[in-house]
Amino acid sequence: MSAFTGNHILSVSQFDREQLEQIFAVADQMVPYAKREKVTRVLEGAILNNLFFEASTRTRLSFGSAFNLLGGEVRETTGLKSSALAKGESLYDTARVISGYADIIVMRHPMEGSVAEFAKASRVPVLNGGDGSNEHPSQALLDLFTMRKELARFDRDLDEVKVAMIGDLAHGRTVHSLSRLLALYKKVSFTFVAPKELGMPIEIVEYLIEKGHEVTETQSLEQGIADVDIVYQTRIQEERFSSQEVANQYRGAYRINQYVYSQFCQPSTVIMHPLPRDSRAEANELDTDLNENPNLAIFRQTDNGVLVRMALFALILGVEEKVAEYARPVNWYIGKRF
């Protein structure tokens, strides 16, 4: 039994530093299963309900795979139109009903606060898979886990890390949540690079300063990415703007390619991005000429997402210490992974 057993994961604000370390320690133990060196069947017979009332491919697949990797089954719903919610059903009713069909639920919904409201009526634990512009805690956790792992290559940890966050910091729920999590560590240095109108919300900036961290705000990419450990680039979230035209004013404002990296970054600076990266010419947030850069961590991030989600499932369902007990050899050819 841990602090997570039987509980919801709704917001990054529910975690303290010790709990983060616990999640990361369990995530580390998941590596052999995700790399397919071993199979575990610890959750054989358990059912995850993946409720995606807003479109998603990678988050949905990542949660689904994580549950399968622990031996459980996945039932899914995608889209809002076909659901009973469209017939006037309340979130309370939906939660009471659907929580009778599963052992654990992951829910994404376009409306802020909807997942927390759903969780109140659910009879099984609920993980927030993203509620509008509000929260996406598993993304923040996998980002933090990735930073921790990348820094470990240089014998560093998250204390005193220097992070630059770039792009639409006003609408990006991942940068909001990630900042709040980083605030749990010591003396973090934040540099926020954004167009004037898309800056980090003032309440988050104030919160970080209050917690003793250093915050720099700039509109200059060159200034922002110099002398940091992590560059966290983001996508202009077109779907959160009033129109494509308004969004287009900002797409392409900050482009990083190998030339920019070599000119302005430290040689060990790690490049991250919550993905998908917009590779169309007018945006090109991270040029493909960075793909061979060993410090480009974007695909390690998504791989780490599976580990973190496995850890969350294991902790919530209280099986984190039984995973190995139900391990078996892998029957099939796996080639090289990661």
Add this chain to the structure above:
Amino acid sequence: MSAFTGNHILSVSQFDREQLEQIFAVADQMVPYAKREKVTRVLEGAILNNLFFEASTRTRLSFGSAFNLLGGEVRETTGLKSSALAKGESLYDTARVISGYADIIVMRHPMEGSVAEFAKASRVPVLNGGDGSNEHPSQALLDLFTMRKELARFDRDLDEVKVAMIGDLAHGRTVHSLSRLLALYKKVSFTFVAPKELGMPIEIVEYLIEKGHEVTETQSLEQGIADVDIVYQTRIQEERFSSQEVANQYRGAYRINQYVYSQFCQPSTVIMHPLPRDSRAEANELDTDLNENPNLAIFRQTDNGVLVRMALFALILGVEEKVAEYARPVNWYIGKRF
């Protein structure tokens, strides 16, 4: 081997009273698996094909979970557009092909009679998950099972039960099917509360009278719900009307809240609803102030749906007596359920 082994479930008219009791007895045995006190793997390796050519969340998830709870795998199709039917394929062809991909099929389709037509060509058993305004037998079974269970709390059974059905009784396939099943019991008293234009079809009323039951028809909610054991409220099925405007004339015609319940119902009257309940202000079929009423059985209904669907799968696939043989302990933390 039972009367169900290897057979389709297409219509409530295929059941006699003894068969209903057999389904309910097997459903009762499913409780420990649905409550996650035990896991069974009796259907490990079996494949359910959930073919939902018409939108559904709860029915689809309920069937899927029921199959997973027995240890089987679920493959799904949702929507009509993307299917071969849209390319001019006949139901016969679809059935011949798809029945080669599964051990059992659940099918929902907007067209009356389509599931029965499909079943004729299928090489595996087919369960009707709803064919237009026609039939939805598993809903009727779970409703009847719920009535039986709720009445048992008062040491009553289904003979001589008094039931009020309310709302759009013209289009509601659940009230049609449920009435036909109740007709198999003795001296049932039916009260049908509906706007004049949306009354219970005359052939059903005549059938019930012919079978020796008492039928009362009224437009008055207050009269209808007085002195009954079960109040079965329903939704105005907007999607079955010519327009939203026509449907709106009837939405909200019959509203039940705690005040109405206290004023007009017996203290032990059980409240049911096939769900989803329309909780928008202009409809508000069952007010949320009933949520704490211990006789509100609507969420027990959906939980019972899983039990009944497990029973149907077990009986059709002939494993109803092997379920316990493949039982195992549950590895994970389950909290409190039901």
Add this chain to the structure above:
Amino acid sequence: MSAFTGNHILSVSQFDREQLEQIFAVADQMVPYAKREKVTRVLEGAILNNLFFEASTRTRLSFGSAFNLLGGEVRETTGLKSSALAKGESLYDTARVISGYADIIVMRHPMEGSVAEFAKASRVPVLNGGDGSNEHPSQALLDLFTMRKELARFDRDLDEVKVAMIGDLAHGRTVHSLSRLLALYKKVSFTFVAPKELGMPIEIVEYLIEKGHEVTETQSLEQGIADVDIVYQTRIQEERFSSQEVANQYRGAYRINQYVYSQFCQPSTVIMHPLPRDSRAEANELDTDLNENPNLAIFRQTDNGVLVRMALFALILGVEEKVAEYARPVNWYIGKRF
């Protein structure tokens, strides 16, 4: 380890005759599992990602069932809109990310060459489930496997087989791929029956002639189907035409029914079709009065599709010799199959 272990299946051009025979030999061994005489759990714990960026019911379900029949789990994505590709993500990125969620991937995509491009960046094996008008190799394999099996009833093999292909031979990727595979056998006789504008592409005709096969082109159905072993009828692929009107000029050009069959075909001529067959009056490619004709092989084709896809999975994942080792009895009632 075979030539297939760990490799992609992208195009029929990657196979030689010996490899085809190897696939078919493994497919033959899959019969008892597909017929549910036995269950195998050899891929328990493995994850297939079924990525269908273009609509499909039968191909998607067939691959999914094949993987389940080997004991593995299936995660799915359908539709293009909801995917990250719609947010400007490159196929390279999608492949790098999603290949971290699965052990093997089946992908369908409307764009020619997209699956091969995806496969280059994937860290796990990829099977082409259809890329636009280009390739659909598993369909060609199951067709060839079916021909081989049907001919075996008459103690014949694929050498010197006489095949008539009928319909829209310009757009039909299945007839293109199938012709290339047949070209690996000896002295095949091809008869292509098509409207003038929808004939077999010249490069394929030249390729077949160069390989020493006999090619006849005609617009006459009666001539084309006389004196052949196999009649391979196809659908006018409406979705590949500029408009429904243009497509409609050709729908119904070649209709085969029992009368036509008796008049013009040999008594042992086998009738095949990649399905779905368009049974609407204006098309009616294969009349339903052929359904009782024992040489109508269309539903044996789709059943064979499961066997061939099981074989591909087993070979790619290197478990083709372990399938029986993980076999178990079937617990449930299976009735008669095939």
